[in-house]
Amino acid sequence: MATEELIRRAPGEPEPREPWYAAGLAFECRRCGGCCGGFPGYVWIDRDEIAALASYLGLAPDAFLATYARRVGGRYTLREVAGWNCVMLRDGACSVYDARPVQCRTFPFWDEHLGSPRDWAAAARRCPGMNSGRLYSADEIDQLRRARARAR
Ligand code: SF4
Numbered sequence: 382m383a384t385e386e387l388i389r390r391a392p393g394e395p396e397p398r399e400p401w402y403a404a405g406l407a408f409e410c411r412r413c414g415g416c417c418g419g420f421p422g423y424v425w426i427d428r429d430e431i432a433a434l435a436s437y438l439g440l441a442p443d444a445f446l447a448t449y450a451r452r453v454g455g456r457y458t459l460r461e462v463a464g465w466n467c468v469m470l471r472d473g474a475c476s477v478y479d480a481r482p483v484q485c486r487t488f489p490f491w492d493e494h495l496g497s498p499r500d501w502a503a504a505a506r507r508c509p510g511m512n513s514g515r516l517y518s519a520d521e522i523d524q525l526r527r528a529r530a531r532a533r
Pocket residue numbers: 409410411412413414415416417488489507508509510511
């Protein structure tokens with residue numbers, strides 16, 4: 382055990398357990414659009430993300446919001462179009478991929494997919510990018526997981 386860890390942990394506090402994904406998890410988006418529609422949901426966007434998306438599309442933030450977003454409980458989410466598809470989905474792929482919000486950037490490293498190997502496997506049945514491609518370390522996964530949790 383690292384000395385630093387001994388100092389930080391209170392007496393009697395249990396030793397932290399390694400996550401089940403301690404060896405890392407592989408993921409590489411295939412840009413198939415499978416997670417971008419087909420079911421109702423929310424893609425939350427904050428002020429910085431609204432500015433980034435508006436700039437990417439060459440619009441003023443207000444014009445972007447009027448066309449592509451809707452307000453839910455004091456926050457903004459991207460609109461859905463027919464088939465519950467994200468308004469940014471074009472020809473089966475994300476049309477703003479380089480400016481996509483944190484919620485999309487952190488997929489599939491979300492709490493609901495990382496609770497157990499079974500949760501991960503269930504999500505992987507709907508996403509062809511999971512379990513292939515780049516290997517993310519446990520630290521990277523935890524950073525993405527936290528970023529997504531903050532964006533909720
Ligand atoms: S379902 Fe997976 S592979 Fe397809 S766009 Fe979404 S993250 Fe990428």
